[in-house]
Amino acid sequence: xxxxxxxxxxxxxxxxxxxxxxxxxxxxxxxxxxxxxxxxxxxxxxxxxxxxxxxxxxxxxxxxxxxxxxxxxxxxxxxxxxxxxxxxxxxxxxxxxxxxxxxxxxxxxxxxxxxxxxxxxxxxxxxxxxxxxxxxxxxxxxxxxxxxxxxxxxxxxxxxxxxxxxxxxxxxxxxxxxxxxxxxxxxxxxxxxxxxxxxxxxxxxxxxxxxxxx
Numbered sequence: 001x002x003x004x005x006x007x008x009x010x011x012x013x014x015x016x017x018x019x020x021x022x023x024x025x026x027x028x029x030x031x032x033x034x035x036x037x038x039x040x041x042x043x044x045x046x047x048x049x050x051x052x053x054x055x056x057x058x059x060x061x062x063x064x065x066x067x068x069x070x071x072x073x074x075x076x077x078x079x080x081x082x083x084x085x086x087x088x089x090x091x092x093x094x095x096x097x098x099x100x101x102x103x104x105x106x107x108x109x110x111x112x113x114x115x116x117x118x119x120x121x122x123x124x125x126x127x128x129x130x131x132x133x134x135x136x137x138x139x140x141x142x143x144x145x146x147x148x149x150x151x152x153x154x155x156x157x158x159x160x161x162x163x164x165x166x167x168x169x170x171x172x173x174x175x176x177x178x179x180x181x182x183x184x185x186x187x188x189x190x191x192x193x194x195x196x197x198x199x200x201x202x203x204x205x206x207x208x209x210x211x212x213x214x
Contacts (some may be wrong), residue, residue, distance in 0.1 A: 043079055047072065052122050053099050054108045055091075061113060068095040086163060093186040100157070100177040101184035103132045136178065147200035148176060150207045155180045157203060159195035172197035180207045 050056070050070035059065035061194075070089045071080035083089035084095050094111060102108035108119025136156035139145040142157040151159025164171050174192030176199035178185060185206060192198040 043073060046070075046079075046083060052108060052124070053102055054095060054110065054122075055089075055109060059094070063113075065094060065111075066090070066092045068092065082209060085160065092187045096175070096177045096188075097184050098188035100179045100186065102137065103129060103156070104179040104184050114141055115209060140178070144196040145200045145203075146179075147196060148178060148207075150180075150202040150204050150211065153180060153202070153207055153211055155207055157200070161193075161195050161198060176200045176203045178203055180210070183207075 008180055013059060017213070047070060055068045055070040058067050066166065070082065071088045073087070078087045082089050085091075096118055098108060098111050098169070102124060103119070105121060106126070107124045109121045110119045112118055116132065133156060136158055137154065140148050140155045140157050145157050148155055148157050155178060157176055160173075160175030162173040165171075172193055174187075174189040174197070175195045176187045185203065186208070187199040187202045189198050189202070
């Protein structure tokens with residue numbers, strides 16, 4: 001499991017790597033990955049959404065696996081940090097692969113090791129799933145995850161750049177989660193830097209090798 005502490009900017013913790021204006025799809029107005037803390041009522045919505053993607057669910061596997069956690073924020077700054085996966089949010093590559101699989105399959109399932117023994121999925125709203133799938137496709141087509149693109153293949157994914165503290169410095173883990181055909185995956189390079197630059201190309205290599213198997 002990886003703890004992703006955050007930098008503090010203008011009184012709120014945020015992702016300093018991504019805390020800059022970006023141009024969202026279909027918009028001429030730049031947005032920020034660092035925003036003022038939302039009203040407290042949204043904290044419950046965030047917690048419920050995290051739970052619907054398996055956060056807080058203990059893995060039921062015949063091997064060691066870490067429980068993903070989305071702790072209740074202790075203040076508004078941590079609430080804002082948690083909204084972008086920073087703060088005290090913890091997740092393993094196994095769990096993040098299951099998050100990608102939830103979008104692919106229309107609902108989160110507890111991971112299992114035996115084919116055909118999958119648990120019933122937690123229901124996902126069809127419009128939410130469609131929107132997430134579309135956004136993940138755009139990430140790879142012309143967003144931060146273009147390095148995950150594979151010719152003639154429809155890869156969907158999301159980059160991640162998770163901060164952690166080393167002494168007085170802030171370093172980053174490189175993430176990329178996604179899915180292709182019947183496969184969902186998570187790529188993590190510890191201390192690797194930016195997800196779009198480091199983890200995404202590894203995801204492309206994985207998909208290319210799988211596609212080559214026919």
